[in-house]
Amino acid sequence: MLETDVLIIGGGPAGMCAAIEAAKLGVKTTVVEDKDRLGGQLVKQTHQFFGSEKHHAGVRGIDIGVKLAGECSDLKVNALTNTTCTGIFDDGSVGCLRGEEFFLIHPKRIVIATGAYENMLPFPDCDLPGVYGAGGLQTLMNVDGVLPGKTYLMVGAGNIGLIVSYQLMQAGAEVVAIVEALDRVGGYEVHAAKVKRMGVPIFLRHTVTHVSGDGKVERATISKIDGSFKPVPGSEFTVSVDAVCLAVGLSPLIELIAQAGCETRYIPECAGHVAVHDSNMRTSLEHIFVAGDASGIEEASAAMVEGRIAGLHAALDVTHGKADSNELLREFDSQLDELRTGPFGQKARQGKSKLWGLKLPPDEEFEEAPPIIPESGKKPVIECPQNIPCNPCAVSCPTESITIGDNITNFPVLDQGTCNGCGNCVAACPGLAVFLVNRDYSDREAEITIPWELTPPPEKGDKGYALDRTGVAICPATVTKIRRVKKIDKKRLLVAFTVPLDKADEARHFVIVEPKGAEKIETLPPADDIIICRCEDVTQKEILDCFNSGYKSFDEIKRYLRTGMGPCQGKTCQRLILGILARELKTHVSELAPQTVRTPMKPTELEIYASSKEIEPWDFENWQPPGGGH
């Protein structure tokens, strides 16, 4: 049994920040992390983050992770990696599995920062090899260095779908299209613009209806959908792909929270069931706190601040408030408020308001920033039209020509007069939304400088084509210069190329070979049923049959069909089955009871339990019943 003051479960940005604040107060702090290193989702985020400097804006996710992990180790946080928490018990102890060992930690306070899991989308043959979740794919690509397919269909145009599409192209894959069920792109426009100008079409109000292939994905069929998300007959078409990537959202991972006995509630704005918690991040159980995506899906920036708040309160409980942290707490609160302003912060703002019983803040409409188009000279063009929480363009500018102001979701404003055309902002913008346009390059030509993160990069003198914002080749172009702004970003290149003067406001990407769009191929009929529970191989039909014979709750269906009884404990199917039940019962998921979660969170070998040192070894030769009973 390991004693600690504060135990943090999950070593992502929320968990690491909780550990940092707790350790700063001098209490004994332990982090358990399932993976082989701290970092959580950050480990696979090779792109630059948004946010403000306080939240490491402009830094690549992976580097933020390394930095926070370093702080943890400086503060002597006991970080147990490769360790999974498999249960929280009523006597306050926490069961952990590490390699071949099952042991207990006895903390005074617990912060649960287990993050999120990916939603799956059920469709015929969705269990064919070649259908990936975006997170899993990112891990393969960015952590393990494996690219499991060459041509992809991306499902979902939220930030994750857009970012992963871009990363796939960075890794040399082709993304034939992005489909999105809603009538708008859910992610930031700057992320969408980035892939669109590379020639990836985004089909709004479309979805993947089925995939087919011989033992693996070979083609995907796409269809238009109507207002109630039903495919429009006759609108389907099929493309040849060898992988489909699902980026259809994340759900808070609350299995430990539920197993521990914390009260939970379904809050759609938090993207699922979450622990009921107050603004100090304390759950309904006094000794348990929650932070990060596990408390409602947001961004790493919010996860970090929530982690700090939870860690600090947990440590204050242990020191019985012997530290004046009021100032710090006020600062964290105001950071969260700031992150949750603007239309993109709306969901989080509303979700937390529901949890805290506050009046719901009004919906905020998206404003469109007017484009800034300089008339002459070598000046930046900022194509950043939404109120996103971001400011590296302003921070990186040596002449303070770009300003954002106090509110981080304001639009960037450029003062053309003071700008010297250095291009720092092009190198710094995580949205790749800033370009330099030099209309005075020559009489007939303009020079466009774009940020470049693809391999292989072009070389000076290369001749090719300029693409417009939708990825269409509009004119020939010649590369004039390639450079880096090392002090801003060591990796990113700035590529300058020339185009005819009249194309200066259209040319936004450069390619050597003219792109050809994806070809439509023959559509094959879909399989007639859909797998919902992959562990136990249970289909939609079986679930509906079960429902129609009177079993109308998750726990009942689980008992009859074994859904959710497999190793994943319902991580994939619970959401889908609750969805089916809600539809059939004509009610809302929030009205339905989620499944009962039981230890262990990770299947554990009998021998590992048997050899645990938490109970003195037994002598079966001279058997005495433990404790004298029985």
Next chain:
Amino acid sequence: MRKTAKVVIIGAGCTGAAAAYQLAVKHGEKDVVMVEKDFLAAGATGRCGGGMRQQWSTRGNIRLAQRSISAFKNFQDETGQDCEFWEGGYLLPAWNEEMVEHHHTNIKLQNEENVPSRFVTPEEIKDIAPILDTTRMLGGAYCPTDGKANPFLVVKGWCERAADAGVEINVRTEVTGFKTSGDKVTHVETSRGTIECECVINAAGGHSGVIGKMLGLDLPVAPERHQILVTEPVKHCHDPMVIDLRHNIYFSQANHGSFISGHTDYGVQSSFNIRNNWQFPIQLSRKLCYLAPPLKRLKVVRIWAGLYTMTPDAQPIIGPTPEYPNFLNAIGFSGHGFMLSPVTGTILAELITQGKVTVCPIQEFDIRRFKDGTAGTREANVV
């Protein structure tokens, strides 16, 4: 929900379901309403090991179990529902002379009741259950006609046939109280309305004492947590249910390949708590690895718990309550109510429709035994 019924059954576990089926389908009493606070088999029934055996130490239990097993055998023919009945036998190892003696005594009693149990040598055990380490066993009691069934499917089959015959089954409906007149219970109050009735069956399992309290009765039943675990599925490799009375553990391989195993908590106290503790998987795994070493690398995927409803002699209470003769209990099954449920249902149906029981003697189950000192010996074969 109906406002009146001849019989109201409280609880849709195996006991309530059996009673509903026996009343409506077998005894022609269709004016029955069932009330269940959660859903079918939500209580102990849906959490249990599903084992059924005739190897008991008291004549009463032996007889009940025997009749029930033949009912499970014919389950599909009778109800049209496959209940995954599997005649894999039960094996109770003996580790010392005292246990050998104990088993011989029981086998004699069981054989008198025509149960084909017999004492087997360690070599025979190796044949019956190759995964067991028999090195230290002196033999064991074995009955090839013991077995198991799937409790959900059993409850489903009974309830569906009962509903076809006219029984109204109300799930998500909780009994909250009663109305009485003299020594008669006249109404059952529920979260969804009141039902006027002639007769009530208390089949509320672990919560049957709570139901009794609503009538001011102090029923001699105590809920007790029992934990149980299941491993990942593997290819079928083990037939019998093993009950080891020395090491306090039972285990079997379920139809879909998982091993299911549980024990009685050390120092268990009566309570409604059905959460798990960390000691259970460690203790149970040690015993399983010792008994059946080839299972060592199997992974535990889930642990859960349910309530045993214990009586002072570990035998059930079936029949009317002296204070309220139209209030029948079918409670206190002390960890073996699933296997007894078919005959329990018959006893209840006979009591209600005929006023007397022919299926088997029921004095042993009379609640008055605890007050007037006629309670027999405690059932010794419980894990």
